Amino acid sequence: MKLGILGAGPKALAIAAKAHVLKQLGFAVPELVVFEKDGVAANWRPSSGLTSGHLPLGTPPDKDVGYPYASFLWGDAVNRRINAEMQAFSWQSHMIATREYGEWVDRGRPAPSHLQWAAYLEWVARKVELPVVAAEVTQLELEDGRWRVTTSAGEHHVDGLVVTGPGDVRSPANLPVHPRVRTVADFWLDFAWNPRIEGRSAGVVGAGETAATIAAALAAANPGLAVEIISPQAMAFSRGESYAENHVYTDPFQANWLQLTREDRRHFVSRTDRGVFSVAIKQELDRLRNVEIVPGLFTGVAIDALDQVVAHIAYAADRETRIYDYLVVSMGFDHTGFVARLLGERARAALTGHLGAWTQETAEDAIDQWLAVKGFRPRLHLPMLAGLNQGPGFPNLSCLGRLSDHVLAGYVPIASVTHLPQPFFAEHDL
Ligand SMILES: Cc1cc2nc3c(=O)[nH]c(=O)nc-3n(C[C@H](O)[C@H](O)[C@H](O)COP(=O)(O)OP(=O)(O)OC[C@H]3O[C@@H](n4cnc5c(N)ncnc54)[C@H](O)[C@@H]3O)c2cc1C
Incomplete structure (x- = not known):
């Protein structure tokens, strides 16, 4: 089983770190392949044209690739173990590894610049030995029930695909x-x-x-x-940046996101994110x-x-x-158009047939709990469009740890765990 990820940004790193931890704990995880045209964390550097690199990160850096360290899918004891292991990839661990932690705390935990955030993401990539194909994805097509990913450096076949990044500049x-x-x-x-x-x-x-x-x-x-x-x-x-708003980004389930009316969900996003x-x-x-x-x-x-x-x-x-x-x-980004531009003829026809039309609205409405287009196989995960249906934090950096659980749960059978390190069943874990 192979899972492809377009883009080596925070989402790819969150998925790779969680897959790394799940594998360490004995789960059967899919092989990952990350397609990246400009290098790990490219969009956080000035060469992307999206930042000067010196701008401060908007969300606190504690909202890192493991945040909120609250895995909930793998059984209580396993979840606790996963949360503990994931801390090896946290912002704090990075600061400790680079001997900056004390200074960062003493300075009042300032927001890192985008370049500092990129350095953190690169550190995670090195730790998980991120499997990167350094090439631009030029087409996503269906072939024999899999995705055929055409890149500037050749073709790859994957069983599921995650598309990350903001999309095209509108x-x-x-x-x-x-x-x-x-x-x-x-x-x-x-x-x-x-x-x-x-x-x-x-x-x-x-x-x-x-x-x-x-x-x-x-x-x-x-x-x-x-x-x-x-x-x-x-x-x-x-x-809105109070606890009530922030918490919906971190934990949409506890905050009853799925129970809100569509209109209230849209209103919330426009109050807290868009515009x-x-x-x-x-x-x-x-x-x-x-x-x-x-x-x-x-x-x-x-x-x-x-x-x-x-x-x-x-x-x-x-x-x-x-x-x-x-x-x-500066009119924002177009993620649906970005995906449409990459789809091959068969994939476009299949998705359009599946949804009736490929628009921002139909795509957003179809995102399931795996952050993928509901009922479509092979899976196409579009976390950037998951805000309305699954939680407003999935398109951004608000709950990357949760995002990785949602995506990987579609590929990692919970019962696949074959060996658990002995201390795993320690009394205090159970
Ligand atoms: C300047 C800026 C600041 C932001 N600050 C915040 C913030 O503080 N907090 C927050 O929650 N959100 C912020 N966002 C929103 C941000 O887009 C997402 O939160 C975050 O980047 C999503 O991570 P990602 O992994 O989806 O994508 P990205 O980090 O955007 O990575 C996508 C990657 O895909 C690669 N790529 C694109 N097209 C192709 C292709 N065809 N082939 C191969 N590779 C390709 C790019 O090179 C890039 O490296 C910010 C966005 C911008 C533009």
């Missing part, structure tokens, strides 16, 4: 190709090379954390630049005098005869154009 189809009109990916690559912007004004389109982070970086590096965040919500809402700013970035924006929020729905951008960037904005019945020296379009 941008309007008619975005002009111009050095002063940038997508998120262009922006961070430019910014790493030269953070100074010529001119007096910049617009940032978007209402989420990425837009806020870009606006803050631009404004801080260019005090003379007036930065406007163009937001359809007309306001910078800070996200809201974290309290930390909101505080940073509040300190910057050269950032403002402009209400409006971005409808397009053009370059006029004077080579000016003209953004078109709609708000209620009003239509407005605003001229900027520089514009960044």
Whole structure:
């Protein structure tokens, strides 16, 4: 049995670490193969175009590849043993191994930068000897009841497939190709090379954390630049970060996620994740005098005869154009489109036939407890789309340990354990 994972990010590492522990405890685990085009933890480095690398991690680093250390599928005693063994891959263990733990605690447990987080993920990858195929996946096709994964370095066949990563950067189809009109990916690559912007004004389109982070970086590096965040919500809402909200991300079952109405689940996600700013970035924006929020729905951008960037904005019945020296379009990510782009003809027809249509809505509605498309074989795990059906923490870093249990439970028979280390049945465990 072979399980393929597209992307060597935190999700792949969480699954690999759990598989490693389950194997150590005597379970029959699937062989893993991870396809990665740019290196382990690539999306947390500046070369990804998603970050400067120096941005702070939004979630606490304790939400690491084992979090919340509450396996629940393998029987009480085994679960406790798994939770204990998984701590070898924790953020704390990494800090101890690199002799930084005491200092990190004494400094008040600061958020690591994305680059520090990448170093942690690389450390986990080394410890589990992550089996990586260093190649870009170009197609996912069905063949003889398995997935045929075509990469830039050849073909592989797997019995199940997990697709990770945020997906494609969303941008309007008619975005002009111009050095002063940038997508998120262009922006961070430019910014790493030269953070100074010529001119007096910049617009940032978007209402989420990425837009806020870009606006803050631009404004801080260019005090003379007036930065406007163009937001359809007309306001910078800070996200809910209290215990009640956080706990739903960590443990959707205890928090009765599955009992909530669909409408309430969507409302929760929009209050806590999509289109809201974290309290930390909101505080940073509040300190910057050269950032403002402009209400409006971005409808397009053009370059006029004077080579000016003209953004078109709609708000209620009003239509407005605003001229900027520089514009960044940060409209989120498209995971469903990313998967669709990779599907071969047979796979696309089979999935479309299975679901009626391949859209964000049909895909989200079909995600089962294994974080895969319900009833579809071979399994296609899409944790990025599991938020609505299974819990809002599955698409992000909020419960990676739980995520790994959900995925692996589809491949590891609970009764497959053949040998358990002796202390396993110690009195205190039972
Ligand atoms: C800048 C930024 C900051 C974030 N901060 C947080 C945070 O603090 N907390 C949080 O919970 N969430 C955060 N997120 C959300 C984040 O996307 C997820 O939480 C997390 O990255 C998911 O991990 P992952 O394993 O799915 O993917 P990733 O870490 O994104 O890894 C995906 C990997 O897939 C590879 N890949 C992509 N396409 C291919 C292909 N065709 N072939 C081969 N390999 C491919 C990429 O190179 C990449 O290494 C952040 C996202 C961004 C963009």
